[in-house]
Structure formats: structure tokens, C-alpha cells
Amino acid sequence: MAYAATGNTILPSAAPGVLALQRALLWLVGASGAIVFIEPSPYEFSTLVAIVIFFATGMRLRLVFMPLLALLILLNIGYSIGAIPFFDHSEVANWIATSWYMSVTVMFFAMVLAEDTAARLDMLRRGLVVGGMIASLAAIAGYFNLVPGGHDLLTLYERARGTFKDPNVLGAFLILPALFALQSVVCDRFGKSFRSTIALGIIALAILLAFSRAAWGGLILTSVFMLAMMVVTSPLPAQRSRIVLMTIAAVIVVAVLLAVLLSFDSISEMFKQRASFDQSYDEGRFGRFGRYILGAQMALDLPLGIGPLQFHTYFPEDTHNSYLNAFMSGGWLSGVCYPALVFITVIIGFRHIFVRVPWQRTYLAIFAAFLATVGEAFIIDTDHWRHFWMMLGAMWGMFAAAQRYSTAARAEQVR
Numbered sequence: 001m002a003y004a005a006t007g008n009t010i011l012p013s014a015a016p017g018v019l020a021l022q023r024a025l026l027w028l029v030g031a032s033g034a035i036v037f038i039e040p041s042p043y044e045f046s047t048l049v050a051i052v053i054f055f056a057t058g059m060r061l062r063l064v065f066m067p068l069l070a071l072l073i074l075l076n077i078g079y080s081i082g083a084i085p086f087f088d089h090s091e092v093a094n095w096i097a098t099s100w101y102m103s104v105t106v107m108f109f110a111m112v113l114a115e116d117t118a119a120r121l122d123m124l125r126r127g128l129v130v131g132g133m134i135a136s137l138a139a140i141a142g143y144f145n146l147v148p149g150g151h152d153l154l155t156l157y158e159r160a161r162g163t164f165k166d167p168n169v170l171g172a173f174l175i176l177p178a179l180f181a182l183q184s185v186v187c188d189r190f191g192k193s194f195r196s197t198i199a200l201g202i203i204a205l206a207i208l209l210a211f212s213r214a215a216w217g218g219l220i221l222t223s224v225f226m227l228a229m230m231v232v233t234s235p236l237p238a239q240r241s242r243i244v245l246m247t248i249a250a251v252i253v254v255a256v257l258l259a260v261l262l263s264f265d266s267i268s269e270m271f272k273q274r275a276s277f278d279q280s281y282d283e284g285r286f287g288r289f290g291r292y293i294l295g296a297q298m299a300l301d302l303p304l305g306i307g308p309l310q311f312h313t314y315f316p317e318d319t320h321n322s323y324l325n326a327f328m329s330g331g332w333l334s335g336v337c338y339p340a341l342v343f344i345t346v347i348i349g350f351r352h353i354f355v356r357v358p359w360q361r362t363y364l365a366i367f368a369a370f371l372a373t374v375g376e377a378f379i380i381d382t383d384h385w386r387h388f389w390m391m392l393g394a395m396w397g398m399f400a401a402a403q404r405y406s407t408a409a410r411a412e413q414v415r
Contacts, residue, residue: 018057019116023123025050026112030127033386034135034173035163039094043386044101051108059111064400067344068110072103075337078330082305095308095384102389109393110400117401118358124394125180125362132177133199136206138162139170143209158270160209168380171207171215173387176369178203178219179226183361186227186246187239193246197253204254208261211270214379218372226368229353233360295324305331322377329383342374345395355402363398366391 029050032042061069079099086092113120139162141147142154154160159167181203184196207215227247234240262268295311308329311319319325327335349367357363370391373382382388 019119022054022057022112022116023119025053026120027123027127027130029390030124030129031131031134033128033390034131036169036386037161037163037165041386047105047108050112051104054108054112059108060115061107061111062114062400064403065107065110065396068341068396069107071337071341071344072106075326075330075334075341076100076103078305078326078332078334078337079308080330082307082330082334084307086307086310089309092308098384099308102384102386105386106389106393106396109390110396113394113397114400114404117398117405121359121362121394121398125365129177129180129199132174132181132203135162135164135170136174136203139206139209140202159211160206162206167210168212168214169385171210171212172218172373172376172382172385174203174207174210175215175218175222175372176365176387176391178207179222179365179369180362182223182226182250183230183365185250186230186243187361197250200250201257205257205261208258208271209267214376218376222368222372225371226364229364229368230361233354233364295319295321295328299324299327299332299335303332305329305334318381320380322380322382325381325383341392342377345392346371346374348399349395352399352402355406357398357402357405359398359401366394366398370395 025046029043029046032046035042076096076099080096083092083096087096113124138150138154139160142150142162143160145151154162156165156167160170161167162170164170164173178200181196181200185193185200187193188196204219207219227243231240231243234243262271294315298306298314305328306314311325311328319328323335323339326338330338349370352363353367370388373385373388373391376382
């Protein structure tokens, strides 16, 4: 595929129909990410179709992606070696296949979003917001039993799970669409801002009804971080003032709505129960945090780990810590590569916060949501969360695009 310079940006000079198809596929991938309670999920099918079509119409593996590719390969080699004794177990084989496929999607998003970045990111963003609305409406309908049989299908342990298998994953997935909606509320014109306010309210309600402490905290912290970075990076004083004023208004509205919701006894009781840090499964020698210590001691003595999905054979529950799980599932190789992959991305991500690019607003939302997932990985298994790998690949794609954009901008200044 050839490329043409447009201002400071380098765009693929493919036929308009091809570009439209590529962008539409990214919208579909973003929207289908909301439906993962069946496997293989619509997300797997849509990403596979997108990979095939993008490969046929042109994708480039850039030198900047070599560290990413190397870490992904080493990570999965470690997992595969640890799984050798258990390949006769179908769930282990499926776990390994999923891990390799998630890595393929990382490279796909990185390569795709390094080109035509602003337009493709915008379509992915739109798709994710639509997906967030689908998952949120399903969760709300299930919780309030608005559809026949929906309560049993769309809730778990009296917590909304919507189109996900687990309420915690629902809450984590919805953070990024919520951030996109919040950006529109504080930045866009009145009409779009009003529509985004409704979308944000629906998504926030679904996060509340998921009763996930990590999602609650994640939404608050990511919103604060993202809005602060938007104020700091905004070039116009009027825009900064608008962000601050709209944020204050949003906080007041959310506080009022939360007070109304907590007036319902069923919601209030579950909220108090979930908001407590005194949870039985967190305490004791074999509680969540006790398992971290015991598992870490095992990891030091087992260079090849114990294999994927085997932790529960030694302890009452799974690891609930992705970094520990990397050591347990893939030994020292995976245990080193997984945090290296994550925290190298975080470090580079911080360096790109202040890089002036047309997609800076979208970048701040994705980076904030990615940071939330990185933190949540210390207390829950995020290894196969589709949106986590999507964000990881998107980050690297934006890194590459920002380098090219800055180089083109400097070249224009020299002329």
C-alpha cells in the first residue's frame, strides 16, 4: 500500500472504499468487544475477519514493534512450556490458544493504528461506546428483571454482569467507554454533550450495579487522572475552564443520582456489603493476599511454573493476581516477560502524554483505562481480558504514529 503526506500526517493512499471498509471493521471490533459471555465470542470472529482483510489490503510490521513482538512471543513460549504436561486437558489447550490469539490481536491493533491513526481511532472509539451501551443496557435490564428470564442470564450473585461472564469484567470493560463519554460531556457542543451525558449515566449505572469495588475505584481514579491531564495539556484557557466547570457539574449530578439509587434498599444493602474491605475471601492464610505470599514462595522454587489453570489444585481459589499467575503458569520466563511488557508500555505511555498529536484526547482516555487495568491486575486475573490486549496494542500503535507525526512536523518546520 502506498502512502501520501497530508499536512503533518501520513495517510494511506488506498482507494476510498478500502479505507471505509477498514475503518468500519474497527468500529465492528470495538462494538463486538461487549459480547464475550460465549466462546468463541463475536469479538474473536470480528477481529479474525479484520486481521484477514487488513492483511490483504496492507499492514506494516515496523521496527518499533520488535520489542513488543519479542516479549509477546517469549511470554507465550513460557506458557506453552508450562502447559506441556496438561495438553490433554481441553481447558488448558484452549487457554494456551487464547493466549497466543490475544497476542496476535495486540500486534494487529499496533500495526493498524500506526496508520490513518486519527480516523481509525475515532471509529474504534465509536464502536467501544456502542459496545459499552449494549453491555450496560443488558446489565441494567437483567438487574431490574426488565426482560423475561433476563435476571438469571444477565446477573450473577445478585450483581449485574450483562453480556459478560463475570460482573468484575463487565465493570472493567465499561471504564473506557465511560471515559470516552465523559470527554464528550466536558468538551463537545451542547447537543453532543447532552447525548453523551445520557450515555455516561447509563454506563455509570451499569458499573454501579456490577458491584465491583475495583471498577468503582477504577472509574473514579481514571476520570480524575484523565481530566487532570486534559486540563494540563489543553492549549486554550477557555477550554481548560470549560473542562473544570463541566467536571464540577458532573460530580454534583452523579452525587445526586447516587443518593437516589442508594435509597433503594436492595441496592443500598449490596453496596454496603461490597464496599466493605472486610471480605472473607481476602482474609486468612489461604485468602487472596495470603495466597500471594505462598504463591510467590512457590514461584521462586519452580523455574517452569506449575502450568496454566493449575493454581487452584494447590490453593482453594485461583491466583487473582496476573503477575503471580504469569510466574505460576509459565515459570520464570513468562513471569519476567509479562510485567516487563506491561510496565515498559506504562513508562513509554507516560512519556507520550504531552506529545501534541490530533488524537491526544483519545490517547489520554485509553492510557488512563490501561493504567487502571494494570493496577487491577494486582488483585484479579486480567490475562484474557480482550479489552486489555486491545488497549495494549492501541498504545503501541499510537506510540509509532506519534513518532512519525513528530518527525513529519519537524520536517515541515525545516522547509
